[in-house]
Structures are given as C-alpha cells and as structure tokens.
Amino acid sequence: MCSKSINVIGIMSGTSLDGLDICLVSFNCDDYSDFNIINSKTYNYSSDWTDKLSNAINLGLNELNKLDNEFGKLIGDNINKFILKIGNPKVDLVSSHGHTVFHDPKKGITKQIGKGSVIFDRTKISLICDFRTQDVELGGQGAPLVPIGDLNIFKNYKYCLNLGGFGNISIKKNKLIKAFDICPVNTVLNYYSKKLGYHYDKNGKFSEKGNVNYKLFNKLNSLEYYKTKGPKSLGIEFVNEKIIPLIDSFSINNNDILKTFIEHIAEQINISIIENKENESILITGGGTYNQTIIKKLKNKLKCNVIIPEKKIIDNKEALIFAYMGLLRFNNKINCLKSVTGASKDHSSGKLFKSL
CATH class of the missing domain: 3.30.420.40 (ATPase, nucleotide binding domain)
Structure with missing residues (x-):
C-alpha cells in the first residue's frame, strides 16, 4: 500500500457541533511525522442535523441505531463529495472518529455514531473507525486520543x-x-x-x-x-x-x-x-x-x-491526528498509550474495513 507516500483522509465531528471536518493528508511512508495537508473542508451541519446530534443522547436503542446509519451515510456522501471537489486524488485510507453520543468510561460506556460499514459501503475505500471502544474495554478512559x-x-x-x-x-x-x-x-x-x-x-x-x-x-x-x-x-x-x-x-x-x-x-x-x-x-x-x-x-x-x-493546523489538527492514528492502526502499530488513557497496556485500536 505504501511506497513513498500514502494519502489518508481524517474525519472528526466534535462535541461543539461546528461541523464535519474532513482533511486529506499525505504521509511519508518512511517517517509519518513528515506530512502535508493536501486539502481540507468543514461541512457545516444543517439545523436539522445539529438538532439530531445534540439530542442523540436521549434516543432509545432502535432510534440511535437508525441515526448511526444515517450519520454514516452523511459521512460517506461528504467524503465522496470532498474527493470529487478537490480533483479526485488517490485516497488510500479513511480514518473516521465519528460523533460521540455517550462517554462514561467509569461505566464502561463510550458510543460514537457514524457507522463504519455504511461509510465503507458508500466510499469503497479502506476504513478505520471506532477508536475508543477497545481502550475502554482495557480499563482506559478512551480519551484523550490525540x-x-x-x-x-x-x-x-x-x-x-x-x-x-x-x-x-x-x-x-x-x-x-x-x-x-x-x-x-x-x-x-x-x-x-x-x-x-x-x-x-x-x-x-x-x-x-x-x-x-x-x-x-x-x-x-x-x-x-x-x-x-x-x-x-x-x-x-x-x-x-x-x-x-x-x-x-x-x-x-x-x-x-x-x-x-x-x-x-x-x-x-x-x-x-x-x-x-x-x-x-x-x-x-x-x-x-x-x-x-x-x-x-x-x-x-x-x-x-x-x-x-x-x-x-488550528482547524485540522484533530482530523490530521485521526488520519495518523488510522494509518498506525492499518499497520498494526500502537496508537493508544496507557500513560494517557489509563488502559492496562499500549495498544492498536480501531475497527478495520479493508477494500480488496
């Protein structure tokens, strides 16, 4: 997958509900700290989506699963729109944080929506998602990840x-x-x-x-x-x-x-x-x-x-780092540190959907 450089899209939806940050980053295959932000865009949420995301914490299981799928479609469609808008460059990997609905590690709970299988189905590009769950299962806070x-x-x-x-x-x-x-x-x-x-x-x-x-x-x-x-x-x-x-x-x-x-x-x-x-x-x-x-x-x-x-850098640092975390996970390298989250060990976290 990697010869000289690798192009990764990092995606972040923060709790401030500013919008969906999409950032395309080129990493040097020999030194991931050598990077270049090729392009980026924030897709602002409509008032309808702002309401949906802010109220997600109050949903029942069936409604939340439905929103998980819908948000996955929104992410996938915006990725495709972004790639087309910037001239259809080669994209090797997508790394999506999703949007946090619940986060209570003391109870062993963390939930990010934006279903990975739906994003993958929309884009057909290898995807890493769900970065926090494994860390919480290992006794960590699941945060911060950057x-x-x-x-x-x-x-x-x-x-x-x-x-x-x-x-x-x-x-x-x-x-x-x-x-x-x-x-x-x-x-x-x-x-x-x-x-x-x-x-x-x-x-x-x-x-x-x-x-x-x-x-x-x-x-x-x-x-x-x-x-x-x-x-x-x-x-x-x-x-x-x-x-x-x-x-x-x-x-x-x-x-x-x-x-x-x-x-x-x-x-x-x-x-x-x-x-x-x-x-x-x-x-x-x-x-x-x-x-x-x-x-x-x-x-x-x-x-x-x-x-x-x-x-x-101000606008894209988190999306950039999630692109980096996804790249580490794709190569089975450590991307979560126990000294930060309190997990029982350093580990490589994230769910992988790999294109053929």
Whole structure:
C-alpha cells in the first residue's frame, strides 16, 4: 500500500457541533511525522442535523441505531463529495472518529455514531473507525486520543492544548507523555452564545463585554472533577448534569456568564500546567483559538510562550491526528498509550474495513 507516500483522509465531528471536518493528508511512508495537508473542508451541519446530534443522547436503542446509519451515510456522501471537489486524488485510507453520543468510561460506556460499514459501503475505500471502544474495554478512559500525534508529530512543543468542545492537554516530560481533559470549553460557550442569538461567541466579542462573577467562578472551580488526578476524561454528560445547572442557579446575564466561564477555563488550564516556564512553549489549536478573550487571558496567565499555528493546523489538527492514528492502526502499530488513557497496556485500536 505504501511506497513513498500514502494519502489518508481524517474525519472528526466534535462535541461543539461546528461541523464535519474532513482533511486529506499525505504521509511519508518512511517517517509519518513528515506530512502535508493536501486539502481540507468543514461541512457545516444543517439545523436539522445539529438538532439530531445534540439530542442523540436521549434516543432509545432502535432510534440511535437508525441515526448511526444515517450519520454514516452523511459521512460517506461528504467524503465522496470532498474527493470529487478537490480533483479526485488517490485516497488510500479513511480514518473516521465519528460523533460521540455517550462517554462514561467509569461505566464502561463510550458510543460514537457514524457507522463504519455504511461509510465503507458508500466510499469503497479502506476504513478505520471506532477508536475508543477497545481502550475502554482495557480499563482506559478512551480519551484523550490525540496525544499519540502530539508526541510524534508535534514533538517540538512541551504542551499541546486543544480548545474544542472540551479543553484537553498533552504534557511531555522525560520522553513520556500524559494527557487528560481539562474542562469544557465550546460546549458551554456555544450554549450561552445561542441564548444571545448566535451560534458562538465570534472573536470573543460578547465575553469581552462581560464581568467575572467570582461566586460562580469559585463554585465552578470547586467541582469534584477538578480535584481528580489523571487519567481522566469528560463527556457531554458533565456539561448537562454539572455545569449548566450550576450556572443557571445564578441570576446573571449571558455576557457575564461567558466572561466568568472563560476565567474558569484559563484558571483550570493554568492549574493543569502549573510548572510551565518562560523557556517552554504551548501549542494551542481548535475552534476556541479564535476566541480572543480566551487567548488574551491565557497569554496573561501563563508563563510559557503561547504559540498559535497557521490556520490549517488550528482547524485540522484533530482530523490530521485521526488520519495518523488510522494509518498506525492499518499497520498494526500502537496508537493508544496507557500513560494517557489509563488502559492496562499500549495498544492498536480501531475497527478495520479493508477494500480488496
């Protein structure tokens, strides 16, 4: 399959419901850390699909299975559309994360929809999917998964921070890596931005107008999750059951909620990397990178050098790393690290559908 380079499509649907990220990456067969993003596109969800995905957690088994198939069709059709749009290049492998509906590793549960067999049937391209289940079965958190890419592709940064639906961080020390979910980010910020009539807080313009409510700030920081040492991970359940009810118990305006929650995000990030030094760097990616209120706060709070990469890395880092993880799995190489997830062993995770 691989002579000089291999082309892999990575696909990510995040909890912030921004859309379906599709990224075509060319990897050097002799050194996977040598890569080139050939093209990428985010297919925004229709309001109908946004509602379907946000309400999926409430579905019964039969309805969820139906949505799993429907979302697989949507992914497969968008892959075909993407390939055609960019000139029908050779694609050797597709690597799809799917969309997380449930994630509760303490109960041994993680569920991503976007059925692999349906995607494969639509595209006829070899596919890797379902990256999290095996890790949970091995006693791990099933998350975060991107640290394998942070370790091997973005090796020049001590800290790699993703500001997506949730904030997660990878920390490298003595050739080892640890990683965990820090706190919710866009899942909460988008929720309260929608109450202002917008899908998200563009450039942080609403949060910038707000004031910090320190009673709420202190209550947020006292939540039990933040007292737990890693490995640890978060799901939308934490937002729905802990964060939103707490915020809504305070009678404050939405701008103040946004400003207070950003103060909380920055505080938790700072606590997570309390040992950061001026000669170290933190790479920040994900949609939250465009929120200037967050970035200003982090630059003021952190000692280390804050690095904001080029747009295609900000937007595609997770899809890129899932392409990398799929390539590792296709070649039966380790793509999940026990030091990160808490699984009983390092392993090669993901379900394979192989074309002839």
